Amino acid sequence: MVPTMQRLAFDVYSIGPGLLSLLFLSKVWSSFEDVFLLHLSSKILSIIEVGLKKGETDTAAIVNAVIARILVVAICATVAWWRTHTTPILQNRVTHYFEDLIFSSNLETDLPTTHDNNADISLSAEPVWENFMNLVNVAATGIQVVTLLAYIFQLAVSSRHGPVFVLLCLAKPFIRFFFRQSLWERAHVVEAMDPNYLRLRALKELGDNEYRQDIIAGNIGDYILQEYNIAREGLGDTDMGYPSQQYENRQSVKSAVVIQLVGDLTMLYYAANAVFNPSKFTLTSIAMLQHSESLLQRTFYSGVYELAELRRGMNFMKRIYAIGNIQNVIKDGGLRYPSTEQSERAGMSIDLRNISFSYPGSKANVKALDDVTFSIKSGQLAVLVGANGSGKSTIVKLLTRLYDITSGSLLVNGQDIQSYKIADLRGATASLTQDHHLYPLSLAENIGLGNPEKVSDMSMIINAAKRGGADSFVSKLKQGFSTILDPKIEQYGVNIDPSDKTPLAKELEKLKKTTDISGKSGERQRVVASRTFMRFTSNAVKLVIADEGSSALDPEGEWELFKNLREERQGKTLVFVTHRFGHLVKYADLILCMKDGHLVESGTHEELIKIPDGEYFKLHDIQAKAFESDTGVSS
Numbered sequence: 124m125v126p127t128m129q130r131l132a133f134d135v136y137s138i139g140p141g142l143l144s145l146l147f148l149s150k151v152w153s154s155f156e157d158v159f160l161l162h163l164s165s166k167i168l169s170i171i172e173v174g175l176k177k178g179e180t181d182t183a184a185i186v187n188a189v190i191a192r193i194l195v196v197a198i199c200a201t202v203a204w205w206r207t208h209t210t211p212i213l214q215n216r217v218t219h220y221f222e223d224l225i226f227s228s229n230l231e232t233d234l235p236t237t238h239d240n241n242a243d244i245s246l247s248a249e250p251v252w253e254n255f256m257n258l259v260n261v262a263a264t265g266i267q268v269v270t271l272l273a274y275i276f277q278l279a280v281s282s283r284h285g286p287v288f289v290l291l292c293l294a295k296p297f298i299r300f301f302f303r304q305s306l307w308e309r310a311h312v313v314e315a316m317d318p319n320y321l322r323l324r325a326l327k328e329l330g331d332n333e334y335r336q337d338i339i340a341g342n343i344g345d346y347i348l349q350e351y352n353i354a355r356e357g358l359g360d361t362d363m364g365y366p367s368q369q370y371e372n373r374q375s376v377k378s379a380v381v382i383q384l385v386g387d388l389t390m391l392y393y394a395a396n397a398v399f400n401p402s403k404f405t406l407t408s409i410a411m412l413q414h415s416e417s418l419l420q421r422t423f424y425s426g427v428y429e430l431a432e433l434r435r436g437m438n439f440m441k442r443i444y445a446i447g448n449i450q451n452v453i454k455d456g457g458l459r460y461p462s463t464e465q466s467e468r469a470g471m472s473i474d475l476r477n478i479s480f481s482y483p484g485s486k487a488n489v490k491a492l493d494d495v496t497f498s499i500k501s502g503q504l505a506v507l508v509g510a511n512g513s514g515k516s517t518i519v520k521l522l523t524r525l526y527d528i529t530s531g532s533l534l535v536n537g538q539d540i541q542s543y544k545i546a547d548l549r550g551a552t553a554s555l556t557q558d559h560h561l562y563p564l565s566l567a568e569n570i571g572l573g574n575p576e577k578v579s580d581m582s583m584i585i586n587a588a589k590r591g592g593a594d595s596f597v598s599k600l601k602q603g604f605s606t607i608l609d610p611k612i613e614q615y616g617v618n619i620d621p622s623d624k625t626p627l628a629k630e631l632e633k634l635k636k637t638t639d640i641s642g643k644s645g646e647r648q649r650v651v652a653s654r655t656f657m658r659f660t661s662n663a664v665k666l667v668i669a670d671e672g673s674s675a676l677d678p679e680g681e682w683e684l685f686k687n688l689r690e691e692r693q694g695k696t697l698v699f700v701t702h703r704f705g706h707l708v709k710y711a712d713l714i715l716c717m718k719d720g721h722l723v724e725s726g727t728h729e730e731l732i733k734i735p736d737g738e739y740f741k742l743h744d745i746q747a748k749a750f751e752s753d754t755g756v757s758s
């Protein structure tokens with residue numbers, strides 16, 4: 124915990140050294156505030172007390188004490204005001220710093236690593252400031268407790284009461300702290316272990332939007348509600364309040380009485396002294412001792428609470444810092460790709476030798492690919508076919524090094540794929556998959572980012588849009604390529620209210636309506652295809668992958684897309700994954716037919732169609748029959 128605290132303090136200091144120093148000084152001042160004010164109050168009261176006894180008041184002394192008190196109060200108010208107005212600046216900077224840290228880690232973390240750190244990657248930076256302030260508060264409270272103790276001690280000694288009185292002052296907070304601490308631990312155990320509580324929480328989660336479709340379609344709402352009620356009943360009156368509240372609720376009468384009586388020990392001390400030693404106390408010293416004692420108790424309790432919060436906060440900070448230290452599972456290689464010897468027009472050659480692969484988190488014996496061997500030569504058009512879940516997309520993911528193989532070897536141009544620089548390999552690959560998304564940026568950027576170096580090259584973007592089939596609908600948009608897709612018309616997480624009639628709200632709502640193409644999957648697919656073309660035309664690209672990239676297109680659009688990709692490939696290797704056999708397989712140099720993670724057949728369409736009991740023949744036959752029955756053509 125201490126190294127995390129040090130690191131957090133150091134980070135915040137490096138973000139705003141001046142602001143942090145002033146913030147800390149103002150906190151230290153606050154720690155002394157109470158003692159200053161107590162001291163001045165005590166002074167005023169004792170002047171009044173002496174005056175009352177003598178029958179005349181020392182006016183000059185009382186005026187001085189009052190002025191001093193007014194001054195201290197004014198300084199306190201100024202410091203508090205300054206802190207309220209400047210803290211948000213440092214808070215903003217700190218939150219942004221940690222948001223950036225999380226964001227850059229999110230962008231750089233690869234898929235297998237994301238899988239292993241799923242929960243942590245989605246951490247928010249919001250609580251960081253609260254945790255930091257808690258750290259500052261603990262330090263300030265510590266100073267305040269010490270100052271108050273010193274003050275009480277000095278007060279007790281100057282009014283001829285020694286350490287016994289100070290010990291009596293401290294008895295109550297210590298006893299309460301002891302009881303509370305043991306209950307604190309137990310309260311957490313109840314939360315973590317009660318099966319009804321855990322079940323209730325799990326069922327509650329099913330109310331999230333994410334599950335709505337499954338729940339409605341599966342008609343399981345009643346079951347969930349019924350199970351929820353059972354868990355709720357099982358939980359009964361179990362106290363689920365915050366530990367401090369549980370402490371109040373569960374305290375036995377005996378301990379409640381003992382604690383309150385211990386709190387009155389000082390009062391008994393005053394009473395005993397009044398009887399046996401009446402000259403020992405002045406009224407002012409009693410008032411001041413009582414006041415500072417209750418102040419000490421309050422400060423002590425808030426310190427205990429802050430310490431518990433600090434423990435939680437530092438655990439959270441450890442997770443935040445761990446995000447920054449995540450080591451990607453996929454390791455980079457050192458070889459450049461393509462090598463300088465490779466001819467400009469040659470595509471990528473690929474060799475898979477006895478490769479097997481299991482997804483991270485799946486059981487070791489569940490293989491998405493099992494002992495797969497094939498070769499695709501430079502410049503070939505290879506088509507991967509097979510039933511759902513047969514492993515086609517997994518092969519594509521291995522080719523782009525989204526994952527690494529579990530065993531066997533995967534060679535690119537004769538070298539192990541892992542020996543190449545990942546950035547080079549990805550730069551040499553253009554891929555079009557159904558998983559690609561639109562970015563909430565302009566249409567031009569959505570296409571241009573296919574080739575980040577050319578993102579501002581409008582002639583390339585227009586050309587890519589033509590090839591990908593997006594130009595026809597882009598020309599219909601009022602703002603053409605400048606149209607922002609899915610504009611983020613919200614601030615601080617609050618959407619603009621649709622009933623808001625201000626001109627800005629109206630304008631934003633209109634903008635959202637006119638640019639929302641998210642529901643039109645064909646158009647979305649064309650934008651994504653255009654993005655692929657943006658990269659495709661580059662000579663640096665040696666491999667083009669289309670994984671069901673055309674599934675949302677109409678047959679004409681799909682034909683156009685494949686025609687363009689085939690005709691403009693200029694020696695690039697093409698790997699297509701498809702369920703539609705249509706025309707694509709007829710042009711394929713190599714068809715790879717997958718089944719349950721195995722490669723079961725490979726060859727050209729003419730070769731594979733001749734194997735009557737073969738997997739390819741079967742899949743092809745099913746599609747042909749479906750087509751005949753759809754069109755009414757009988758065989």
Ligand SMILES: Nc1ncnc2c1ncn2[C@@H]1O[C@H](COP(=O)(O)OP(=O)(O)OP(=O)(O)O)[C@@H](O)[C@H]1O
Nearest residue numbers: 482483485491509510511512513514515516517518
């Ligand atoms: N991220 C993942 N984590 C765990 N298992 C996965 C993951 N993705 C795919 N699988 C499993 O790996 C196997 C191969 O899936 P893959 O997506 O490669 O098949 P596919 O032939 O492309 O299927 P489809 O035609 O439906 O796209 C399947 O059993 C699938 O359930």
